[in-house]
Amino acid sequence: MENEAGALSRVAGLFSARGYNIESLTVAPTIDPSLSRMTLVTSGTEQIIEQITKQLNKLVDIVRLQDMTEGEHLERELMLVKLRVSNHQEREEVKRFADIFRGRIIDVSDLSYTLELTGSSSKLDAFVGNLGNIQVMELVRSGVIGIARGDKILNL
Amino acid sequence: MEITGAEIFVRCLEDEGVDCLFGYPGGAVLHIYDALYRQDKVKHFLVRHEQAATHAADGYARATGKPGVVLVTSGPGATNAVTGIATAHLDSIPLVVFTGQVPTSLIGNDAFQEVDSVGITRPCVKHNFLVKDIKDLATTIKKAFYVATTGRPGPVVVDIPKDVTAQRAEYHYPAEVSLRSYNPVVKGHIGQIRRAVKLMAQAKRPMLYTGGGVVLDNASEELTELTRLLNFPITETLMGLGAYPATDKQFVGMLGMHGTYEANLGMHNCDVLVAIGARFDDRVTGNIEKFCPTAKIIHIDIDPASISKNVKVDVPIVGSVRAVLKDMLKLVRGSSFKTDEAALAEWWKQIEEWRSMDCLKYDSSGPVIKPQMVVEKLYQVTNGEAFVTSDVGQHQMWAAQYYKFDQPRRWINSGGLGTMGFGMPAAMGVQLAYPDATVACITGEGSIQMNIQELSTLKQYGLPIKVITLNNGYLGMVRQWQEFFYDKRYAMSYMESLPDFVKLAESYGHAGIRVEKPSDVEGALKEAMSVRDRVVFMDFITDKEENVYPMIPAGAGQNEMILV
Numbered sequence: 222m223e224n225e226a227g228a229l230s231r232v233a234g235l236f237s238a239r240g241y242n243i244e245s246l247t248v249a250p251t252i253d254p255s256l257s258r259m260t261l262v263t264s265g266t267e268q269i270i271e272q273i274t275k276q277l278n279k280l281v282d283i284v285r286l287q288d289m290t291e292g293e294h295l296e297r298e299l300m301l302v303k304l305r306v307s308n309h310q311e312r313e314e315v316k317r318f319a320d321i322f323r324g325r326i327i328d329v330s331d332l333s334y335t336l337e338l339t340g341s342s343s344k345l346d347a348f349v350g351n352l353g354n355i356q357v358m359e360l361v362r363s364g365v366i367g368i369a370r371g372d373k374i375l376n377l
Numbered sequence: 378m379e380i381t382g383a384e385i386f387v388r389c390l391e392d393e394g395v396d397c398l399f400g401y402p403g404g405a406v407l408h409i410y411d412a413l414y415r416q417d418k419v420k421h422f423l424v425r426h427e428q429a430a431t432h433a434a435d436g437y438a439r440a441t442g443k444p445g446v447v448l449v450t451s452g453p454g455a456t457n458a459v460t461g462i463a464t465a466h467l468d469s470i471p472l473v474v475f476t477g478q479v480p481t482s483l484i485g486n487d488a489f490q491e492v493d494s495v496g497i498t499r500p501c502v503k504h505n506f507l508v509k510d511i512k513d514l515a516t517t518i519k520k521a522f523y524v525a526t527t528g529r530p531g532p533v534v535v536d537i538p539k540d541v542t543a544q545r546a547e548y549h550y551p552a553e554v555s556l557r558s559y560n561p562v563v564k565g566h567i568g569q570i571r572r573a574v575k576l577m578a579q580a581k582r583p584m585l586y587t588g589g590g591v592v593l594d595n596a597s598e599e600l601t602e603l604t605r606l607l608n609f610p611i612t613e614t615l616m617g618l619g620a621y622p623a624t625d626k627q628f629v630g631m632l633g634m635h636g637t638y639e640a641n642l643g644m645h646n647c648d649v650l651v652a653i654g655a656r657f658d659d660r661v662t663g664n665i666e667k668f669c670p671t672a673k674i675i676h677i678d679i680d681p682a683s684i685s686k687n688v689k690v691d692v693p694i695v696g697s698v699r700a701v702l703k704d705m706l707k708l709v710r711g712s713s714f715k716t717d718e719a720a721l722a723e724w725w726k727q728i729e730e731w732r733s734m735d736c737l738k739y740d741s742s743g744p745v746i747k748p749q750m751v752v753e754k755l756y757q758v759t760n761g762e763a764f765v766t767s768d769v770g771q772h773q774m775w776a777a778q779y780y781k782f783d784q785p786r787r788w789i790n791s792g793g794l795g796t797m798g799f800g801m802p803a804a805m806g807v808q809l810a811y812p813d814a815t816v817a818c819i820t821g822e823g824s825i826q827m828n829i830q831e832l833s834t835l836k837q838y839g840l841p842i843k844v845i846t847l848n849n850g851y852l853g854m855v856r857q858w859q860e861f862f863y864d865k866r867y868a869m870s871y872m873e874s875l876p877d878f879v880k881l882a883e884s885y886g887h888a889g890i891r892v893e894k895p896s897d898v899e900g901a902l903k904e905a906m907s908v909r910d911r912v913v914f915m916d917f918i919t920d921k922e923e924n925v926y927p928m929i930p931a932g933a934g935q936n937e938m939i940l941v
Contacts, residue, residue, distance in 0.1 A: 230496070
């Protein structure tokens with residue numbers, strides 16, 4: 222989409238005005254600074270997805286649109302999570318979890334570890350679901366970004 | 378040579394061929410008004426309320442096919458224009474609305490007369506722009522006209538901060554403009570068109586269902602030729618009236634909630650439905666589950682998002698209606714094309730049987746004026762050649778049912794948004810475009826009061842429109858629904874303390890006529906139509922509790938009409 226003020230709110234406004242669901246939405250400039258790339262995760266029946274696609278294509282700021290789920294694709298999400306670790310045992314447990322889920326501890330304090338994890342949304346869900354007694358102090362997720370597998374690209 | 382932003386603005390309009398501009402001045406657009414004052418190519422018409430400016434520009438656009446242009450100030454100027462912008466949006470009317478904005482340095486400061494015009498109008502425009510740099514002004518204006526008038530037309534707002542209109546730059550108006558993210562399709566897919574034509578050839582009970590898209594794309598000629606070649610029955614939506622001559626025998630009347638018996642039963646029983654520039658609005662389809670249960674549906678529309686939005690179609694064709702109809706005509710004129718004439722004869726027999734119900738008949742023998750009769754007489758007195766605008770409600774439906782439009786762009790009403798107060802300002806725009814034409818605004822005593830201040834504008838510019846008020850003392854359509862569905866509890870649908878419309882019109886320097894007897898209707902209309910130098914405001918005191926029939930109640934199927 223055009224990297225212009227208001228482009229994002231056109232998309233967000235379309236979803237709220239027509240009652241569509243946004244599960245996550247990420248947007249950032251691309252290699253071409255005049256363009257931004259947005260990855261939006263939504264859900265609905267086939268007919269709703271078709272309407273969403275058409276309505277988005279109608280927005281003047283949208284340059285190209287691709288339904289990633291129509292082909293093989295990769296998706297990743299980044300999570301930063303601050304966990305309370307008040308004793309040695311909890312620190313060890315968190316380090317072990319981080320290893321298992323290929324996360325990294327990127328900040329520490331007397332009371333907390335802050336972890337970075339990337340992966341599919343379900344992997345991040347699984348991590349959070351397995352924390353057991355470890356208390357989550359704060360959690361922030363980036364929303365999903367996606368790219369097609371193989372040589373296929375989203376070109377203009 | 379460098380000129381100011383305000384001068385650039387005026388030069389752009391001039392180069393775009395804009396001959397009239399509807400607006401209202403204010404702080405943020407003072408530089409622009411000063412530039413307008415110092416030239417005479419672009420004529421500015423001063424309305425009395427910004428909503429009327431948008432409706433007037435809208436009426437102008439509907440009647441001429443050219444974009445309507447509006448200029449209002451920031452803040453309340455912009456918010457007052459919103460209803461008119463939304464009205465144009467729902468009916469796909471090309472408008473370019475310029476809103477003044479506070480200086481860029483004050484944007485976001487809650488400055489005097491500041492609103493986020495781009496934010497407020499975003500959901501009801503085709504696109505909008507905020508011009509932050511004088512260097513972008515001319516190109517943005519070009520883009521605005523391009524986007525408003527191409528593809529599926531619609532309103533475009535350009536918000537211009539005051540400082541931008543004071544800055545100086547070289548003037549260059551681009552001859553053409555392109556947007557990488559906006560490329561409307563024109564030609565339809567020929568394979569799909571062939572499939573459609575094949576289906577039409579096999580049809581035993583076909584219906585053509587056409588909408589505002591035919592009018593917008595100036596495709597009446599193609600539609601008329603195709604319809605006659607096919608010998609199919611044709612029905613039109615409220616927005617489509619006039620695209621095919623209403624007096625022709627193949628026309629079965631308007632369809633939908635207040636459509637004719639023959640049109641709605643034709644729809645319900647057809648086996649092939651050809652939807653052309655129509656969008657399956659809920660007022661047309663009734664209960665979607667019961668809509669055209671036996672039909673294969675072909676849908677031609679320039680907007681892919683209109684296709685299969687409400688009703689799943691079998692043969693979608695994305696393209697300009699006119700281009701697609703031209704392609705269809707080539708195939709239909711070809712020697713290999715043949716319709717099923719025997720089946721069509723049977724189908725017509727059935728349709729004529731439905732038509733013989735005469736669902737629009739009404740009893741006019743009583744002592745009070747029937748509103749339908751006023752419209753019928755207006756049709757006769759104007760030889761069916763007037764431009765007719767309307768407001769919203771019962772009178773709108775009677776106008777659509779009883780004035781037979783043989784030409785497109787003659788019937789001008791707010792179909793999608795249903796905006797009361799639309800009719801009189803729209804008529805101003807039409808009369809400005811066609812100074813010698815007869816322009817009648819059919820309205821009610823409720824609607825007319827929503828923009829009655831425009832009587833002053835009409836006086837200022839000497840626009841001799843004819844106001845036909847069907848005055849029943851009720852918000853008639855509200856009352857009708859309350860009668861049918863709320864056990865006659867007429868909550869707030871009664872208009873007390875009405876003004877004396879005759880005196881009111883006279884106070885503005887217009888003529889006023891009150892008509893209370895059926896026998897006076899025709900004479901009064903004739904007299905009014907002969908007045909060419911001023912507005913004639915006609916106040917017809919009509920049957921208070923007349924209802925619009927037929928009616929498909931909300932949620933019912935097309936075959937479940939209330940007839941009387």
